[in-house]
Amino acid sequence: xxxxxxxxxxxxxxxxxxxxxxxxxxxxxxxxxxxxxxxxxxxxxxxxxxxxxxxxxxxxxxxxxxxxxxxxxxxxxxxxxxxxxxxxxxxxxxxxxxxxxxxxxxxxxxxxxxxxxxxxxxxxxxxxxxxxxxxxxxxxxxxxxxxxxxxxxxxxxxxxxxxxxxxxxxxxxxxxxxxxxxxxxxxxxxxxxxxxxxxxxxxxxxxxxxxxxxxxxxxxxxxxxxxxxxxxxxxxxxxxxxxxxxxxxxxxxxxx
Amino acid sequence: xxxxxxxxxxxxxxxxxxxxxxxxxxxxxxxxxxxxxxxxxxxxxxxxxxxxxxxxxxxxxxxxxxxxxxxxxxxxxxxxxxxxxxxxxxxxxxxxxxxxxxxxxxxxxxxxxxxxxxxxxxxxxxxxxxxxxxxxxxxxxxxxxxxxxxxxxxxxxxxxxxxxxxxxxxxxxxxxxxxxxxxxxxxxxxxxxxxxxxxxxxxxxxxxxxxxxxxxxxxxxxxxxxxxxxxxxxxxxxxxxxxxxxxxxxxxxxxxxxxxxxxxxxxxxxxxxxxxxxxxxxxxxxxxxxxxxxxxxxxxxxxxxxxx
Numbered sequence: 001x002x003x004x005x006x007x008x009x010x011x012x013x014x015x016x017x018x019x020x021x022x023x024x025x026x027x028x029x030x031x032x033x034x035x036x037x038x039x040x041x042x043x044x045x046x047x048x049x050x051x052x053x054x055x056x057x058x059x060x061x062x063x064x065x066x067x068x069x070x071x072x073x074x075x076x077x078x079x080x081x082x083x084x085x086x087x088x089x090x091x092x093x094x095x096x097x098x099x100x101x102x103x104x105x106x107x108x109x110x111x112x113x114x115x116x117x118x119x120x121x122x123x124x125x126x127x128x129x130x131x132x133x134x135x136x137x138x139x140x141x142x143x144x145x146x147x148x149x150x151x152x153x154x155x156x157x158x159x160x161x162x163x164x165x166x167x168x169x170x171x172x173x174x175x176x177x178x179x180x181x182x183x184x185x186x187x188x189x190x191x192x193x194x195x196x197x198x199x200x201x202x203x204x205x206x207x208x209x210x211x212x213x214x215x216x217x218x219x220x221x222x223x224x225x226x227x228x229x230x231x232x233x234x235x236x237x238x239x240x241x242x243x244x245x246x247x248x249x250x251x252x253x254x255x256x
Numbered sequence: 257x258x259x260x261x262x263x264x265x266x267x268x269x270x271x272x273x274x275x276x277x278x279x280x281x282x283x284x285x286x287x288x289x290x291x292x293x294x295x296x297x298x299x300x301x302x303x304x305x306x307x308x309x310x311x312x313x314x315x316x317x318x319x320x321x322x323x324x325x326x327x328x329x330x331x332x333x334x335x336x337x338x339x340x341x342x343x344x345x346x347x348x349x350x351x352x353x354x355x356x357x358x359x360x361x362x363x364x365x366x367x368x369x370x371x372x373x374x375x376x377x378x379x380x381x382x383x384x385x386x387x388x389x390x391x392x393x394x395x396x397x398x399x400x401x402x403x404x405x406x407x408x409x410x411x412x413x414x415x416x417x418x419x420x421x422x423x424x425x426x427x428x429x430x431x432x433x434x435x436x437x438x439x440x441x442x443x444x445x446x447x448x449x450x451x452x453x454x455x456x457x458x459x460x461x462x463x464x465x466x467x468x469x470x471x472x473x474x475x476x477x478x479x480x481x482x483x484x485x486x487x488x489x490x491x492x493x494x495x496x497x498x499x500x501x502x503x504x505x506x507x508x509x510x511x512x513x514x515x516x517x518x519x520x521x522x523x524x525x526x527x528x529x530x531x532x533x534x535x536x537x538x539x540x541x542x543x544x545x546x547x548x549x550x551x552x553x554x555x556x557x558x559x560x561x562x563x564x
Contacts, residue, residue, distance in 0.1 A: 058526045059526065060526070060529060060548065064548060064549045064552045065552045065553075068552060068556065070524065070525035070526045070529070071526075072524055072526045072527075109524035109525070109526065111525065141390070141393060165560075165563040165564050166563070167522070167562065167563050169521075169522040172521065172522075173521070174521055174522035174523065177522045179522060179524075179559075179563060180563075181559070181560065181563045224556075226525075226556075226559060226563070228522075228524040
């Protein structure tokens with residue numbers, strides 16, 4: 001199927017290798033999801049959208065554990081990324097997270113809870129206002145959102161709630177990488193008797209207070225979230241701060 | 257469109273398995289000791305969950321069944337196959353641990369005492385239904401009518417006399433929270449349960465690797481006893497030596513080391529999943545799928561250990 005490209009898309013295509021440019025398309029969801037129309041309306045209504053192979057969403061095609069499905073979004077091939085929305089078409093709560101890579105690469109690794117087989121997508125907004133969309137299907141046996149968190153069965157987490165561990169890598173293949181783990185049950189509110197209780201906001205900044213990335217998290221992010229970021233050049237400590245939907249604050253700083 | 261190939265596959269599986277016959281053939285390991293050997297595969301609708309070894313000892317006063325298989329049908333067919341070998345009644349069923357392929361045949365032994373370690377009994381009571389549901393999803397109608405029967409008799413480590421037979425019960429853990437190995441003194445056969453896999457990558461959903469490694473050392477010591485004749489692993493062929501113990505240990509050590517190394521190097525879970533298997537395990541049956549599962553089971557803890 002061929003779709004006419006807008007001026008913005010033509011301008012973009014001109015800068016890309018021919019194979020990648022050929023894969024750009026404005027309509028006809030490459031993942032063939034019956035929910036794409038609704039997703040577009042919910043998150044990207046009225047704005048220019050391009051299915052773009054430069055937005056890489058990596059996830060296992062079959063998720064062994066629907067409570068902890070690893071997802072890596074890599075949009076570093078795009079220039080001037082301002083915002084990334086991650087959503088899963090068929091999840092009972094579709095929105096997973098948003099991130100704003102203010103001073104770091106447009107790259108984020110995390111884990112999600114999935115209730116059934118679904119596309120997992122990233123919509124990436126560049127400075128020109130165009131949303132570039134990439135994604136992949138994940139098959140799963142389900143139950144990820146309506147199964148209780150581990151914390152629901154073990155109250156020890158209460159002493160460690162919002163405990164943050166951060167580590168940076170300065171050399172080797174993972175140079176410039178930051179990994180962050182936060183203790184939180186991330187309850188979805190879909191389990192009887194367990195109200196929604198999840199992290200809402202995580203901000204990372206460098207020693208001078210310059211923001212690296214802001215992440216807005218929603219219910220489907222997996223319990224005890226682990227995030228992987230590409231900071232780029234490593235320069236000094238990283239400070240992490242944020243809060244959950246009950247107003248619990250956290251703050252942590254880590255040397256390189 | 258996405259679902260069409262899957263439903264076709266399920267349909268084909270159901271046709272192939274129309275008779276739901278596991279074709280259980282008792283294989284003699286020692287006088288009065290027989291095993292049913294399962295396939296070195298993942299659960300699917302063709303094998304109906306028969307990827308497991310179960311065994312029976314024909315003792316003076318009755319038959320001792322070690323693990324009951326993945327379904328009611330398996331249990332019933334095993335019972336018929338046992339009746340083809342001996343007219344003695346089944347005196348006792350033992351479940352070595354709480355994984356579904358080892359206890360879901362319990363239902364076929366109604367009226368017979370079913371015994372297990374206390375941790376196994378708790379595990380079956382707590383998670384049995386979820387396991388059965390999951391196995392049903394993977395193996396289809398082979399599981400029809402299968403219900404969880406929780407063992408009623410708690411076993412403890414040490415010498416154990418049953419049906420006129422002297423057994424030695426070795427209470428271990430590591431593959432799950434409670435793993436029972438059984439040494440049959442008269443035949444010198446060691447039933448290792450799923451602490452030992454032979455020619456198949458081990459499964460790790462409830463594994464505690466350090467405990468498992470310690471358990472393997474204990475089992476290997478048992479194979480050096482003068483009376484030892486055979487090792488029955490939970491999965492894979494029966495052997496006369498400790499080779500599968502070493503193979504299982506090598507896999508676990510590699511897995512543990514590789515999770516630790518990956519976490520220390522700062523890898524994300526998707527990068528760990530994408531790593532190739534080392535050449536020594538590349539040809540091991542179901543190694544790729546078990547590796548993927550094991551990353552999910554074990555990597556978060558390795559990650560937590562370095563993010564401190």
